[in-house]
Amino acid sequence: MGSYLQVENLTKSWGYDMLFQGISFGVNEGEKIGLIAKNGTGKSTLLSIIAGEVAPDEGTVIFRNDIRIGYLKQMPTFEGSRTVIDTCLAGTDARSLAVKHYEEAMKHGDNEQMTAAVQAMDNAGAWDYEDRFKQILSQLKIDDIDQPVSQLSGGQVKRVALAKILIDEPQFLMLDEPTNHLDLDMIEWLEGYLDRCHMTILMVTHDRYFLDKICSKILELDQAGIYSYNGNYDYYLEKRAERIEAQNAAVDKARNLLRTELDWMRRQPQARAHKAQYRIDAFYDLRERAQARREEGEVQLNVKAGYIGKKIFTAHHVSKRWGDKVILDDFNYTFSRYEKLGIVGDNGVGKSTFVKLLLDQVKPDGGYFEIGETVKFGYYSQEGVEFDGDKKVIDAVRDVAEYIYFDEKNRYSASQFLQMFLFSPADQQKLIAKLSGGEKRRLYLATVLLQKPNFLILDEPTNDLDIPTLEILEDYLSRFNGCLIVISHDRFFMDRVVDHTFVFQGGGVIKDFPGNYSEYRAWREYHEKQEAQEAKPTQAPREKPKWANTHDASKRMTYKEKKEFEALTQELEALNEEKSQLDAIFNSGTTIDDVAAKAARYEEVKDLIDEKELRWLELSEKEQ
Numbered sequence: 001m002g003s004y005l006q007v008e009n010l011t012k013s014w015g016y017d018m019l020f021q022g023i024s025f026g027v028n029e030g031e032k033i034g035l036i037a038k039n040g041t042g043k044s045t046l047l048s049i050i051a052g053e054v055a056p057d058e059g060t061v062i063f064r065n066d067i068r069i070g071y072l073k074q075m076p077t078f079e080g081s082r083t084v085i086d087t088c089l090a091g092t093d094a095r096s097l098a099v100k101h102y103e104e105a106m107k108h109g110d111n112e113q114m115t116a117a118v119q120a121m122d123n124a125g126a127w128d129y130e131d132r133f134k135q136i137l138s139q140l141k142i143d144d145i146d147q148p149v150s151q152l153s154g155g156q157v158k159r160v161a162l163a164k165i166l167i168d169e170p171q172f173l174m175l176d177e178p179t180n181h182l183d184l185d186m187i188e189w190l191e192g193y194l195d196r197c198h199m200t201i202l203m204v205t206h207d208r209y210f211l212d213k214i215c216s217k218i219l220e221l222d223q224a225g226i227y228s229y230n231g232n233y234d235y236y237l238e239k240r241a242e243r244i245e246a247q248n249a250a251v252d253k254a255r256n257l258l259r260t261e262l263d264w265m266r267r268q269p270q271a272r273a274h275k276a277q278y279r280i281d282a283f284y285d286l287r288e289r290a291q292a293r294r295e296e297g298e299v300q301l302n303v304k305a306g307y308i309g310k311k312i313f314t315a316h317h318v319s320k321r322w323g324d325k326v327i328l329d330d331f332n333y334t335f336s337r338y339e340k341l342g343i344v345g346d347n348g349v350g351k352s353t354f355v356k357l358l359l360d361q362v363k364p365d366g367g368y369f370e371i372g373e374t375v376k377f378g379y380y381s382q383e384g385v386e387f388d389g390d391k392k393v394i395d396a397v398r399d400v401a402e403y404i405y406f407d408e409k410n411r412y413s414a415s416q417f418l419q420m421f422l423f424s425p426a427d428q429q430k431l432i433a434k435l436s437g438g439e440k441r442r443l444y445l446a447t448v449l450l451q452k453p454n455f456l457i458l459d460e461p462t463n464d465l466d467i468p469t470l471e472i473l474e475d476y477l478s479r480f481n482g483c484l485i486v487i488s489h490d491r492f493f494m495d496r497v498v499d500h501t502f503v504f505q506g507g508g509v510i511k512d513f514p515g516n517y518s519e520y521r522a523w524r525e526y527h528e529k530q531e532a533q534e535a536k537p538t539q540a541p542r543e544k545p546k547w548a549n550t551h552d553a554s555k556r557m558t559y560k561e562k563k564e565f566e567a568l569t570q571e572l573e574a575l576n577e578e579k580s581q582l583d584a585i586f587n588s589g590t591t592i593d594d595v596a597a598k599a600a601r602y603e604e605v606k607d608l609i610d611e612k613e614l615r616w617l618e619l620s621e622k623e624q
Helices: 043-050 084-088 094-108 111-124 127-139 154-167 184-196 208-214 233-265 277-290 351-358 393-398 414-419 437-449 467-479 491-497 517-535 559-587 595-620
Strands: 003-014 017-028 032-036 058-063 069-072 172-176 200-204 217-222 225-229 313-322 325-335 340-345 366-371 377-380 403-405 411-413 455-459 483-487 500-506 509-513
Touching: 003 043, 017 043, 017 058, 017 200, 017 217, 017 225, 032 043, 032 208, 043 172, 043 200, 069 154, 084 094, 084 127, 084 154, 094 111, 094 127, 094 595, 111 127, 111 559, 127 154, 154 184, 184 208, 208 233, 208 491, 217 233, 225 233, 313 351, 325 351, 325 366, 325 509, 340 351, 340 491, 340 517, 351 455, 351 483, 377 437, 393 414, 393 437, 403 414, 411 414, 437 467, 467 491, 483 491, 491 517, 500 517, 509 517, 559 595
Parallel strands: 032 200, 032 217, 069 172, 172 200, 340 483, 340 500, 377 455, 455 483
Antiparallel strands: 003 017, 003 058, 217 225, 313 325, 313 366, 403 411, 500 509
8 A cells, every 4th residue: 555645743733732743644545544632632723734724833744646635624615606516516627617518508408509518528538427426416415506505504515515525536535524514314325435435534523433434543633642543443442541551650650760860869969960961861851751641631521400390391283384394293292201302304304493492492383382390491502602702711601600509519610610621720711712613512511501401402412522522421411310302413422312212204204213313223224124025026935846946936037027128138229229329429529400309318318228227137137
């Protein structure tokens, strides 16, 4: 395997914060690497430096010559006035231009324009490129290629950004939180695509199922350094614990030696003057190493829920629609005490609207929610909260309360409370505008929990939170002595914290499944296989006569199948002949009459050949 990327002695700081110092690593062809770290330690910055969008303080980034690079940002942005097709095919290369002109000509049906477009497609060899373009857009559920980007949701923009990158088939792909804002079907499709592809990948993600499925190597940014682990996420956790234990053991040994050396250094200067200078230099190095013991800081979620009574909420015939889109249709449900509900479904089916109806932020068209008197909601929204960037971190808590009382024995100052969420006294004096996206989400979580809710509603809580914080949050929610509703696309997170699932299927249809997401997915796949089996035509089995040959009758063609096979052979010959004739017309370079109709027929013939070849191959495997 050849080297695709070499990073040498890279250093980057923001003000007084050192993100990483003198780090070096390489990425070889075919490797699929996950880059993980706590929030605020420079994951996205490192990707931006490698992509050439941010300059390092020191060090070099060297790519192999002529390598095609794709970079998906965490929050991709495009010019709002441009359409989806213009955004995806923004390049000035001959193939992109030819496909754009061809799609434009197909839309208008102008013969002269179509003739020129077909010729340009031939000259650029862009027919396969156009097929891949349409296939990827279709798989990513991008249906309207003429829609302006300004009209797209965050999830749709993320899918357009993915399509733009994948269409170009980069050799080296960098992804920053690729699963954020994607629905579960899209995440699973992308997971399968990246697992099967031969691209070299370097990605930042907090989705542990996604990480484990794709990556076989982990890079960790930690304490301004970088560490490499040749294995999946579970292997990384094991080896990381061993590394920290070994580091702390070395520090303890240095501390013991320091006591002896410190006594020597404290002697009179006259007694020390005749000693070797190297021992004096070694002392200062030893003192630095003895101070390097790490204590793993982690978010401490020991915030207790307030008392909650037996009556939680009951939905009475609730209905809601936006225009033609039905969100709820005569929905009835009684929510139980201590219930932990997960909500999944495609983007746009109404998951967030459902919780806003419950919170009375959106009014139903019909019906109502009856809420228990003791219920106190804590809402962590997908949109987050708009903090004043000019305020300090400590002010975000002090604006709510100077002291937080959870019971008679537990009282925290604003500063103590923030330290539970990994904001050191120094961090608490930072301006909120200087925080990373993940640090802002952690601060938001702190402001939700300090209100002591007994019913938590979390809408996409995993976006932008680092893996260590997610693990602590999962543990907290599993012990949370209250009610919980979680909307999330993080399958690992959902599997750990919910006990049953609402599946929003669109059109106001909600399936209540008694299990977590993985259990629902296994159930769905089983029933899809059963339905596929039942859809196949069946015949009552007949007993084989003793004189029958030993071949399985199910592997032999029936008379009807023989006739079908013969007809398919003739049809395929005719279709392939028609396709060849159309190819010859398009490649002739002469003026073509009704070129739009011929181009449309060409696409139809290709689809028919694909469809009939599949059936022909299926029948050809049987004995005649």
